[in-house]
Structure formats: structure tokens, C-alpha cells
Amino acid sequence: EAGVAQSPRYKIIEKRQSVAFWCNPISGHATLYWYQQILGQGPKLLIQFQNNGVVDDSQLPKDRFSAERLKGVDSTLKIQPAKLEDSAVYLCASSGTGSGYTFGSGTRLTVV
Amino acid sequence: GNSVTQMEGPVTLSEEAFLTINCTYTATGYPSLFWYVQYPGEGLQLLLKATKADDKGSNKGFEATYRKETTSFHLEKGSVQVSDSAVYFCALLRSGNTGKLIFGQGTTLQVKP
Numbered sequence: 001e002a003g004v005a006q007s008p009r010y011k012i013i014e015k016r017q018s019v020a021f022w023c024n025p026i027s028g029h030a031t032l033y034w035y036q037q038i039l040g041q042g043p044k045l046l047i048q049f050q051n052n053g054v055v056d057d058s059q060l061p062k063d064r065f066s067a068e069r070l071k072g073v074d075s076t077l078k079i080q081p082a083k084l085e086d087s088a089v090y091l092c093a094s095s096g097t098g099s100g101y102t103f104g105s106g107t108r109l110t111v112v
Numbered sequence: 113g114n115s116v117t118q119m120e121g122p123v124t125l126s127e128e129a130f131l132t133i134n135c136t137y138t139a140t141g142y143p144s145l146f147w148y149v150q151y152p153g154e155g156l157q158l159l160l161k162a163t164k165a166d167d168k169g170s171n172k173g174f175e176a177t178y179r180k181e182t183t184s185f186h187l188e189k190g191s192v193q194v195s196d197s198a199v200y201f202c203a204l205l206r207s208g209n210t211g212k213l214i215f216g217q218g219t220t221l222q223v224k225p
Contacts, residue, residue: 035213042116042201042215043156056212091155101213105155 002026004104006092012110018080021107025073025094029102031055032069034077035091037106043091049075082111114139118202118216125192125223133187133219135176135202143204145169145178145185146213150199159187159200192223 005024013019025032030051035043046065048056051072060067064083069075079086089106119134137145147159147169160169165180174189185202202216 033212040217042203042217043213044215045212048212093156100158100161103156 004092004094004102006090006104006107008107009105010108010110012112013082015084015111016081018078019082019109020076020078021090021092021109023075023077023092023104025075025092026096026099026102029094029096029099030072031095032075033093033095033101034067034075035093037089037091039088046077079109082109084111087111114143114204114206114214116202116204116214116216118200118219120217120219122220122222125221127194127223127225128191129223131187131189131192131196131221133200133202133221135185135187135216137183137185137202137204139183139204139206141206142180143206145176146203146205147174147176147185147187148201148203148215150201150218152198156201192221194223194225197221197223 007022032049034046036046037043046060047067049069052069067077087110089108091106092104093101095101115138117136144163146161148156149159150156160171162169162178165178168177176185176187199218199220201218203213205213
């Protein structure tokens with residue numbers, strides 16, 4: 001089965017610019033997650049979707065971050081405007097009934 | 113609240129040495145416990161898991177036992193290889209297959225020939 005697809009793989013932007021990341025989960029997985037992994041730390045959940053509804057976005061900095069999941073399949077995560085401290089790897093994952101998490105390879109964001 | 117604490121790294125071992133990476137957790141209820149591995153430049157891969165007390169997860173020579181009495185899930189391997197060099201993350205999931213994974217800070221393992 002195909003894995004979780006993410007793009008782009010790398011992105012370098014200047015502070016105050018905007019950026020968007022895309023994720024395509026495993027087919028049939030109802031739950032989609034976005035995690036932020038800052039260098040030297042474990043991943044931290046930003047937002048969890050169940051189909052196209054938000055289950056948990058308590059750790060999402062809503063003044064600058066937004067996310068949507070169109071038709072309960074693909075998802076995009078946007079940062080606008082970016083800050084230096086947003087430099088991190090953004091991981092997308094999906095899970096389904098009877099199957100655990102599968103992570104994508106991530107998008108490495110560098111804000112300069 | 114729920115949290116995971118791992119031993120600090122980096123851990124540097126010679127090939128064929130014995131590996132232990134300590135992990136303890138704080139959680140309400142009966143969480144599932146996981147070890148994930150992240151090789152350089154790659155995403156997170158599930159290494160092993162245990163879903164209830166006294167379960168032993170194992171994979172690729174690694175193993176960990178869910179110890180509820182000590183709230184621990186230590187990762188062990190009898191003989192490490194250079195190819196095991198990676199960052200290892202301990203994590204918990206409160207229940208089921210969905211929900212927030214809570215990760216420890218990660219432990220870097222470097223194995224020298």
C-alpha cells in the first residue's frame with residue numbers, strides 16, 4: 001500500500017513570508033494528523049482531523065497557522081506569517097480503524 | 113497530564129555492544145506504548161509497540177516490555193550494529209488507534225565499528 005505522501009520535502013523562506021505544506025494520507029484512513037518536530041525534540045501534535053472535522057487543535061498557534069482537510073482526504077497546513085521559531089520538520093500522519101499510525105517523510109522548513 | 117521521559121543522549125556504543133535506552137511515562141488509564149526510530153534524513157518508523165501491561169514488543173532484535181508497576185518501557189538490543197545508528201523516540205497513546213501520540217525528546221544512538 002502507498003504510504004503517506006508529503007510535499008515539498010524541503011522549504012526555505014524568509015521570516016514574515018507564507019508557506020503551505022500538503023499531505024495525502026493512506027487511502028481509507030479517516031484520521032489525519034499534523035505534527036511539528038523542532039530539532040532536538042520529539043514531535044508535537046498541531047492538529048488532528050477525523051474525516052474533514054477538527055478533533056484537536058489545542059496546540060495550533062491559530063494566529064499564524066491554519067489547516068484544512070478537503071473532502072476528508074488531502075490536507076494542507078499553512079503558516080502566515082512565518083517566524084524564525086517555526087523552523088522545524090512538519091510531519092503528517094494518518095490512521096484508520098484497525099491500523100495504527102503511519103507517518104510521512106516530513107517537510108523540513110527553514111525560516112531565515 | 114500525560115508525558116514521556118527518555119534518557120538523554122547521545123549514546124555511543126561499539127558494534128555488538130548491549131543497548132538500553134530508558135523510557136518512563138506518566139499517564140492516566142492504560143495507554144499503549146511505542147518505540148519509533150528516525151534514521152538520518154527519513155521520517156518516523158514504528159519499531160515496536162505494546163498495548164497492555166506485561167506485553168513485550170519486539171522487532172529487528174529490539175525489544176521492550178510494558179511495566180506498569182514501574183511505568184517504564186525500556187528499549188533493549190543484545191548486539192547493536194552500525195546500521196542501528198538513529199534517533200529513537202518513546203511514545204504513548206492514551207487509547208485505541210487514534211488520538212494524540214505523546215513523544216519523549218528522543219535519544220540519539222551512534223554505533224561505531
